[in-house]
Amino acid sequence: MRVLAFLDDTAGTLRDPDEPHIRVEDLGLMRGDGIFETVLVADGEARELRPHLDRLARSASMLELPEPDDEAWQRVTRTVIDNWTGGEFALKLVHTRGTDPDGEPTAFALGIEIDPKVFAARRDGVAVVTLDRGIDPGLAERAPWLLLGAKSLSYAVNMAAGREAARRGAADVIFTATDGSVLEGPTSNVIIARDRTLYTPPPAIGILPGTTQAAVFRGAERAGWSTKIEPVRAADLASADGVFLSSSVRKLTRVHTLDGETLPDSSAIHAELAAAYESVYA
Amino acid sequence: MRVLAFLDDTAGTLRDPDEPHIRVEDLGLMRGDGIFETVLVADGEARELRPHLDRLARSASMLELPEPDDEAWQRVTRTVIDNWTGGEFALKLVHTRGTDPDGEPTAFALGIEIDPKVFAARRDGVAVVTLDRGIDPGLAERAPWLLLGAKSLSYAVNMAAGREAARRGAADVIFTATDGSVLEGPTSNVIIARDRTLYTPPPAIGILPGTTQAAVFRGAERAGWSTKIEPVRAADLASADGVFLSSSVRKLTRVHTLDGETLPDSSAIHAELAAAYESVYA
Structure with a gap:
């Protein structure tokens, strides 16, 4: 299974990960111009979420991206966890420069299964x-x-x-x-x-x-x-x-x-x- | 203006660039795992298209991506040019590993205006x-x-x-x-x-x-x-x-x-x- 939620002002917007949500001009795609974190969720808890969010902010600063909205990331993380029905999983936090360097970042959290390997x-x-x-x-x-x-x-x-x-x-x-x-x-x-x-x-x-x-x-x-x-x-x-x-x-x-x-x-x-x-x- | 066409078996599929067409799991987005070329189109001609496509194939080989379909790229390039109504423009050719490393690449051509700078x-x-x-x-x-x-x-x-x-x-x-x-x-x-x-x-x-x-x-x-x-x-x-x-x-x-x-x-x-x-x- 997969659970996808985009950042917003509330708990995050759930979206179908099988549908396209990213425009071709997103600089995350066109230039690899964005940052990410991969968090382990075990027993319903996002392990080391605080250090992961601190590192996301550190990466944003190095790439001169807008500072990640810490509370929104915490909320969207909770939303993905609450909508996950399986066991342990990997949670990707992705934050790109968006389609316009001076515009809104693209930001989403994606829960995915852990590879058996x-x-x-x-x-x-x-x-x-x-x-x-x-x-x-x-x-x-x-x-x-x-x-x-x-x-x-x-x-x-x-x-x-x-x-x-x-x-x-x-x-x-x-x-x-x-x-x-x-x-x-x-x-x-x-x-x-x-x-x-x-x-x-x-x-x-x-x-x-x-x-x-x-x-x-x-x-x-x-x-x-x-x-x-x-x-x-x-x-x-x-x-x-x-x-x-x-x-x-x-x-x-x-x-x-x-x-x-x-x-x-x-x-x-x-x-x-x-x-x-x-x-x-x- | 912008003109977007995805590669297919025919002349390419025109799409609205303001709509999302890329899934969040595309490895081009998640890992910057793909290749591109930027071609100048002037007087209705894609300048140096042959060397650009050769270099695209060279980059594909270095990243161990499936070999780009040369004829499909030529057709889709023509389609973008034929649908462009302005003057000189920049044509981006983008080829990613897609959502599945063993699956289909994501491949599109995007015509965009040249920045006045x-x-x-x-x-x-x-x-x-x-x-x-x-x-x-x-x-x-x-x-x-x-x-x-x-x-x-x-x-x-x-x-x-x-x-x-x-x-x-x-x-x-x-x-x-x-x-x-x-x-x-x-x-x-x-x-x-x-x-x-x-x-x-x-x-x-x-x-x-x-x-x-x-x-x-x-x-x-x-x-x-x-x-x-x-x-x-x-x-x-x-x-x-x-x-x-x-x-x-x-x-x-x-x-x-x-x-x-x-x-x-x-x-x-x-x-x-x-x-x-x-x-x-x-």
């Missing part, structure tokens, strides 16, 4: 390849016009990286910088575990601040782990106690194979961290 | 700033998943660069590579003139092969100019006899100011090259 990945982990992203970690601060770290609709490269992974027999990607730093996945953050400390790279190097990564860190801290936000070297991945991808819908996904090499078994650490993450919502 | 830029030239694109010239060949040189719908960065230019009091941008090479504009190619030779950087460094740049080179060669496709250094721009941006709708646009510095007057060279370009269609 996601449940398999949560359970079994994934094979990942590292791919060169061709940028240095200082670029984001030096060249804000490159929108590094904004969650824009211009995701064609992220999709192409996924196809390159498939060609190499893997399910996902870890992007690396020209200096050998770990950046992020095309739709995830990278977390490594070493000696009961979790590490993830800092957003300042041009990556998205992770909503799920932050939730995992909160849960892990409660469970006695230390956490550090600091640069991670690609060369250090293979020797970590565990390498994970975090994303809203896939939650914490274990990387079992990196660039074709089997990593040390991190199933036990994964089970512990996955439980710590879930404890945040208990 | 374009006519002013053709006549008066523009102020341009150089902006760091953060990549090295070898990256495109090394990392094809970055889609450098594909004309994808993921153009949010190109739009952001335009806003940065405006902040700096300029109308357009020349992107530079980390080694100081000239790349391209966000929606144009860069051509410089020196001693009656035209230079433009090679597509292999990760830029679009220019349809208008090629037409200018053909016209200039007929008029006795030499042409060279070879790397151009940003440091050499200021000392050239002329710096130009080429794009379908803006044709050959003279750069009169670079990073706030007035360039040597290239009006006479511009007039000569603009005439050489027009002679291609005489």
Whole structure:
């Protein structure tokens, strides 16, 4: 099933997702000129909605889009949840520049089913390849016009990286910088575990601040782990106690194979961290 | 006015551009996952249509999209032209992955009026700033998943660069590579003139092969100019006899100011090259 609601001054306007609602001139379509968030809804609750809406506002600011109407997004999120009749689902929040740069944004929330592959990945982990992203970690601060770290609709490269992974027999990607730093996945953050400390790279190097990564860190801290936000070297991945991808819908996904090499078994650490993450919502 | 026609097995289906025709799940919208071309239609003729369709096919291949139906694009182009009642116009050809990665692409042609600012830029030239694109010239060949040189719908960065230019009091941008090479504009190619030779950087460094740049080179060669496709250094721009941006709708646009510095007057060279370009269609 799918549930679609457009933002308005009330609870949102429900629309049939099988019908067309977008004009061809929408700059979200013509230029990938818009932003989005993907939120996990479980047990009727939009997980990390506050950080997701904060990140939506951050992306809007980076793209110089009108500030998202926070209360309207909260209302429309509730409307989609109230009209969803199945279990856990993925909620997309989409905000484009609309058809006229000086006019009204296009804004809607779309609830969609979770792909069965996601449940398999949560359970079994994934094979990942590292791919060169061709940028240095200082670029984001030096060249804000490159929108590094904004969650824009211009995701064609992220999709192409996924196809390159498939060609190499893997399910996902870890992007690396020209200096050998770990950046992020095309739709995830990278977390490594070493000696009961979790590490993830800092957003300042041009990556998205992770909503799920932050939730995992909160849960892990409660469970006695230390956490550090600091640069991670690609060369250090293979020797970590565990390498994970975090994303809203896939939650914490274990990387079992990196660039074709089997990593040390991190199933036990994964089970512990996955439980710590879930404890945040208990 | 605007004329919109969707691709089909016949001459194309005319649609009202003020109505919505795109579903929210179209991957062109959700992921900027599609490609486009912008063609100048003048005197009822779609200029450089063959190179534009070749480049559309090249972009499709880079994004692993289904090969565009060349004859259908030619028919739908004709239909838009036949239904256009004004003068010169811009024709957008848009091809997205559609709503289902394994399903039918979304494909349409949209004729739109040319912005009055374009006519002013053709006549008066523009102020341009150089902006760091953060990549090295070898990256495109090394990392094809970055889609450098594909004309994808993921153009949010190109739009952001335009806003940065405006902040700096300029109308357009020349992107530079980390080694100081000239790349391209966000929606144009860069051509410089020196001693009656035209230079433009090679597509292999990760830029679009220019349809208008090629037409200018053909016209200039007929008029006795030499042409060279070879790397151009940003440091050499200021000392050239002329710096130009080429794009379908803006044709050959003279750069009169670079990073706030007035360039040597290239009006006479511009007039000569603009005439050489027009002679291609005489």
